Amino acid sequence: MSNGIERATEKDTRPHVGLFVTCLVDLFRPTVGFAAVKLIEESGCRVSVPEAQTCCGQPAYNSGDRKDTRAIAEQTIAAFEPYDYVVAPSGSCGGMLKSHYPKLFAGDKAWSERATAFSAKVFELMSFLVDVRGMTHVDTAFAGSVTYHDSCSGLRELGVRNQPRQLLKTVEGLKLVELKDADVCCGFGGTFCVKYPDISNAIVERKTTAITESGADTLLAGDLGCLMNMAGKLQREGKTVKTRHVAEVLAGMADEPAIGESKR
Amino acid sequence: MVAITSPNFKANAKVALHDPNLQQALTHVRANFITRRAAAAAAMPEFEALRDSSRDIKNHTLANLDLYLEAYEEKVTESGGVVHYAETGEQARDIILAICRKAGARTATKGKTMIGEEIELNEHLEAGGVEPIETDLGEYIIQLRHEPPSHIIAPAVHLTQKQVEDDFRRAHTHLDPTRDLSDARELLAEARGILRQRFLEADVGITGANFLIAETGTSIIVTNEGNGDLTQILPKVHIVLASIEKVVPTLEDVSQILRVLARSATGQDMSTYTTFSTGPRRKDDPDGPEEYHVVLLDNGRSEMLGSQFQDMLRCIRCAACLNHCPVYQEVGGHAYGWVYPGPMGAVLTPKLIGIDKAGNLPNASTFCGRCEAVCPMRIPLPGMMRHWREREYERHLQPATYRWGLGLWAFFAKRPALYQRATGIAMRVLGNLGHRKGRFRALPLAGGWTQYRDLPAPAGQTFQEMWRDRQRASAGAKL
Numbered sequence: 072m073s074n075g076i077e078r079a080t081e082k083d084t085r086p087h088v089g090l091f092v093t094c095l096v097d098l099f100r101p102t103v104g105f106a107a108v109k110l111i112e113e114s115g116c117r118v119s120v121p122e123a124q125t126c127c128g129q130p131a132y133n134s135g136d137r138k139d140t141r142a143i144a145e146q147t148i149a150a151f152e153p154y155d156y157v158v159a160p161s162g163s164c165g166g167m168l169k170s171h172y173p174k175l176f177a178g179d180k181a182w183s184e185r186a187t188a189f190s191a192k193v194f195e196l197m198s199f200l201v202d203v204r205g206m207t208h209v210d211t212a213f214a215g216s217v218t219y220h221d222s223c224s225g226l227r228e229l230g231v232r233n234q235p236r237q238l239l240k241t242v243e244g245l246k247l248v249e250l251k252d253a254d255v256c257c258g259f260g261g262t263f264c265v266k267y268p269d270i271s272n273a274i275v276e277r278k279t280t281a282i283t284e285s286g287a288d289t290l291l292a293g294d295l296g297c298l299m300n301m302a303g304k305l306q307r308e309g310k311t312v313k314t315r316h317v318a319e320v321l322a323g324m325a326d327e328p329a330i331g332e333s334k335r
Numbered sequence: 336m337v338a339i340t341s342p343n344f345k346a347n348a349k350v351a352l353h354d355p356n357l358q359q360a361l362t363h364v365r366a367n368f369i370t371r372r373a374a375a376a377a378a379m380p381e382f383e384a385l386r387d388s389s390r391d392i393k394n395h396t397l398a399n400l401d402l403y404l405e406a407y408e409e410k411v412t413e414s415g416g417v418v419h420y421a422e423t424g425e426q427a428r429d430i431i432l433a434i435c436r437k438a439g440a441r442t443a444t445k446g447k448t449m450i451g452e453e454i455e456l457n458e459h460l461e462a463g464g465v466e467p468i469e470t471d472l473g474e475y476i477i478q479l480r481h482e483p484p485s486h487i488i489a490p491a492v493h494l495t496q497k498q499v500e501d502d503f504r505r506a507h508t509h510l511d512p513t514r515d516l517s518d519a520r521e522l523l524a525e526a527r528g529i530l531r532q533r534f535l536e537a538d539v540g541i542t543g544a545n546f547l548i549a550e551t552g553t554s555i556i557v558t559n560e561g562n563g564d565l566t567q568i569l570p571k572v573h574i575v576l577a578s579i580e581k582v583v584p585t586l587e588d589v590s591q592i593l594r595v596l597a598r599s600a601t602g603q604d605m606s607t608y609t610t611f612s613t614g615p616r617r618k619d620d621p622d623g624p625e626e627y628h629v630v631l632l633d634n635g636r637s638e639m640l641g642s643q644f645q646d647m648l649r650c651i652r653c654a655a656c657l658n659h660c661p662v663y664q665e666v667g668g669h670a671y672g673w674v675y676p677g678p679m680g681a682v683l684t685p686k687l688i689g690i691d692k693a694g695n696l697p698n699a700s701t702f703c704g705r706c707e708a709v710c711p712m713r714i715p716l717p718g719m720m721r722h723w724r725e726r727e728y729e730r731h732l733q734p735a736t737y738r739w740g741l742g743l744w745a746f747f748a749k750r751p752a753l754y755q756r757a758t759g760i761a762m763r764v765l766g767n768l769g770h771r772k773g774r775f776r777a778l779p780l781a782g783g784w785t786q787y788r789d790l791p792a793p794a795g796q797t798f799q800e801m802w803r804d805r806q807r808a809s810a811g812a813k814l
Contacts, residue, residue: 092798098762099791101798120802122755125748131741133702133721135728139745146749223703256661260701265783266737267699269349272787273665274701303788306774331791333773 088116089154091147091193093164094126095295096316100330103295106322107160107196114204116156123150127164132171133261144172145182148189156203157193160318161294162225163261165195170228195225196318197293201234208241211323216246218287219317220278220301221254222294235293235317242320250290251281259300275304282312289329291317302330339688341672344695351666356495361667364492368658371602372709379598389592390713393649396583397640403549403582404631410552414614416627424454427632431456431541431574432463434628438572440465440538446556446563447471448543449487449652450576450632452674453687456541467541468533470562472526479506485668487675488600488654493667496522530562540566540624544577545651546592547629550585553613554629557596557606564610573612573624578632580648592651595711600653635686643722647682649712654679656706656716662699671696678706678716685723694732697723755799766795 088111096103108118128143147168151157159165169190176182200206217239225231239247258264258274265271278301282290290305290312292298302314313329328334340347351357376382396403408418421427427450435443443465445451457467457478469478473491477484479502484490491499500516503525516522542563544554554575556563567573583589597603616623639645657663657677668676673693675683681696697720706716727733747754769775769792777785784790 097798098758099793101794101796101801104798104802120799122799123751125751125754128748131745131748133724134733134737134741135721135724135726136741136745137725137728139741139749142749143745146751150751223701223705227704227708254705256701256703256705258661258701260703263699263701265781267345267348267662268783268786269345269352270662270665270699271701273352274661275788299791300788302791303774303784306789307776307787328773331774331789333771333792 083117086116086155087153088118088156088158088199089151090118090120091124091127091151091157091159091164091168092120093159093161093295095299096160099299100295100316102324102327103160103316103318106316106318106324107158109322109324110196110200110206110209110318111158113209114200114206116204119154121150121154127159127167129163129167129261132167132175137175141175144175144186148172148182148185151189152185155192156199157189158196158199159193160196160316161296162195162222162229162231163294163296165193165198166224166228169193195229195231195293197225197234197238198229198231201237206238209238209321209323211321212243213245213320213323213325215244215289216248216287217289217291217320218248218250218282218285219253220250220257220282220290220292220297222292222297223256225293226254231293235291235321238321239291239317245320246287248285248287250285250287252277257297257301259297261296264300271300272304275300279304279308279310283310287312289313289315289320291315291320293317298330306331339673339692341684341688341693341696344670344672344699347670347672348666348699351670356498357493357667360493360495361664364486364658365664368601368654372599372655372658373602375598375602375604379594382595382598385591385595386711386713389595389651389711390649392583392588392592393712396588397580397645397648400579400582400637400640403584404579407547407549407552407582410549411614411627411629412552414552414627415617416552416614416629418629418631421630421632422634424632424634427454427576427630427634428456428459430630431576432459432465434572434574434626435460435465435539436463438538438626440572442466442468442533442537443539443541444468444470444534444537444566444570445474446540446542446558446566447474447490448541448576449484449674450543450578451541452483453634454576454632456576465539468530468537470530470534470566471558472523472560472562475526475530476502479503483669483674485676486654486657487652487677487679493669534562534565534569537566537570539572539574540568540570541574541576542567544575544581544629545596546589547575547577547582548584548586548589549582551613553586553611555589555612556610557593557608558610559601559603559607561608564608567610567612567624568622571624572626572628573615575612575627575629576632577629578634579636580650592711596651596653599655599709599711639686644682644686644719646714647679647686647719649714650679650683651712652679653711655709655711659705659709661701661703661705678720679714682714682716682719682723685726690723690726690730691732694723694727697721698727755797759797759800762793762797763795766793769793770795 132140258271476491485493546555615627663677685693774789
């Protein structure tokens with residue numbers, strides 16, 4: 072397997088990507104991280120994973136805690152400054168890094184400039200592969216029908232919509248079925264789903280109904296938070312639809328158990 | 336008096352989620368409003384450009400609000416009308432009641448006004464011996480039910496047709512009890528018949544205003560029923576009740592904003608009636624009131640100028656944010672517990688009744704961003720809800736357990752090495768526990784999640800750990 076350290080010593084001229092793993096991928100589903108690494112490498116880049124990363128800071132930011140958010144943002148910006156690009160397999164975390172970090176430093180010229188420079192090189196994974204690297208197809212196969220949910224931040228903050236669909240259509244054997252109201256929130260919303268469980272449940276119920284009605288046997292999306300919410304609900308309802316991050320399918324790593332499934 | 340139940344948002348929402356009539360009524364919001372707006376926006380190539388220019392017009396107006404208000408007042412006075420400034424809701428109510436009393440009014444017809452709801456005008460008029468009669472069909476229905484509106488342009492959207500039929504049978508006892516009311520048109524005809532007499536009797540007509548034009552001293556109402564026109568033309572006295580941010584500089588400006596208003600609200604190119612009123616009846620006019628009053632309400636709005644919430648003053652009350660909000664769609668407007676529901680209410684209500692009472696509103700959002708995506712005035716609604724959460728955080732208004740949990744998480748999140756050691760251990764434990772099934776049906780401290788859904792179990796090893804292992808193995812293989 073290729074890796075950053077080895078190539079770096081050989082005067083590697085490929086663009087150097089720092090992978091922002093995201094806390095959920097790091098803790099719950101490392102497969103998504105490895106799928107992202109594989110895809111980024113296939114797009115002609117080398118990948119490193121800075122150790123000084125934890126979470127993008129959204130739990131603090133969306134709870135009104137600006138001070139901790141800013142501390143986490145400073146730590147993240149500093150950790151990723153050596154890289155040409157920062158790529159996250161999540162529209163939500165990518166949106167936080169790209170759209171919201173610069174807002175945290177208004178009135179602080181030095182940090183404002185660093186945050187703006189950082190923001191310019193941040194990309195959500197699908198957008199990076201297609202828009203930045205010009206990837207037009209993937210060389211892999213997946214037998215089955217899939218449907219795709221557009222996670223809110225990726226769609227509305229970063230314009231991620233066609234990129235994953237474009238790549239999915241080149242997967243051999245894969246049939247893409249459009250999901251009704253694919254652009255409507257799944258009800259996850261970070262801490263929202265535990266602060267307002269009744270409402271979150273009503274929203275995700277509507278989503279799982281649409282997923283079932285699509286007839287697809289696999290649900291894909293680009294954000295692990297949304298995926299865990301929808302997978303958890305589908306499983307609670309006893310549905311057999313499998314749930315995966317879109318990168319797993321594109322990287323040909325869908326042989327791992329689906330989200331919430333065991334190895335056996 | 337409209338009781339404020341915003342602090343009980345969660346309980347309100349739970350009731351709403353289990354109310355079959357409400358859930359049936361809300362399907363209308365989910366289906367019609369959204370598809371119609373999308374079709375109207377798609378059919379107009381310059382729609383996005385008009386949103387930009389509408390935003391710019393309002394921003395310019397707000398930056399010069401004092402000048403435009405003075406210019407507006409001057410024009411109203413020139414046309415024979417009177418402008419009254421009210422700093423508070425109480426002052427506005429007193430001014431209106433005084434005008435009614437001076438006119439010897441026993442009844443006052445009302446066109447739909449959300450500001451009237453905001454200042455509890457009906458209750459005050461009743462207490463002052465003036466009977467208010469709502470003439471907008473939706474407002475008329477909820478007045479019969481003694482309910483506040485649940486939507487800013489469709490006040491009775493929370494009701495099914497059957498509920499309205501039952502209300503009419505209960506209220507209109509002088510009519511034949513065996514009459515057929517199974518069709519919406521029959522309900523409309525019945526309300527029209529009853530209101531006609533009230534229009535003719537009314538001494539004062541009170542309307543809101545969608546816009547005030549500084550250039551001409553004109554107030555504009557946008558309606559689909561025409562009742563607003565009868566409210567302002569037939570009585571001797573017309574009172575316009577509007578908040579200060581409703582002013583726009585010119586006729587040209589307002590005609591631009593009108594093009595995005597109806598499309599965003601109902602998906603119409605134009606509302607059925609867009610009515611301009613300038614001053615009282617002139618000598619040669621065929622109709623119109625003898626007196627024309629404008630009550631300009633501040634009620635905290637001037638404090639929003641120059642604050643983090645100034646952009647909210649661009650709002651033109653189209654309700655697109657309510658219609659597209661996944662939370663509003665599930666719980667309807669009453670759950671929000673005061674006058675303004677949905678995303679616009681989540682920003683405005685804390686300003687008007689206090690964040691200590693309205694704290695749930697800006698929190699009950701998934702930040703899905705659909706409200707901002709459809710707002711014709713491009714108001715950054717989620718961003719401003721977040722600002723309210725910041726005020727809450729600063730004032731320690733969130734539950735202590737939540738703050739404590741957040742603080743603990745932040746402590747680790749700011750210390751990557753410690754974070755990775757701690758999460759590595761935690762995930763190993765959780766991974767082992769959930770290994771067999773791949774998910775949890777219940778887990779201590781995760782009840783909010785597992786009450787309704789399974790929790791996928793973590794892999795057991797973090798990505799960071801696995802990455803480091805692979806890097807080491809790969810480096811070792813190299814040597």
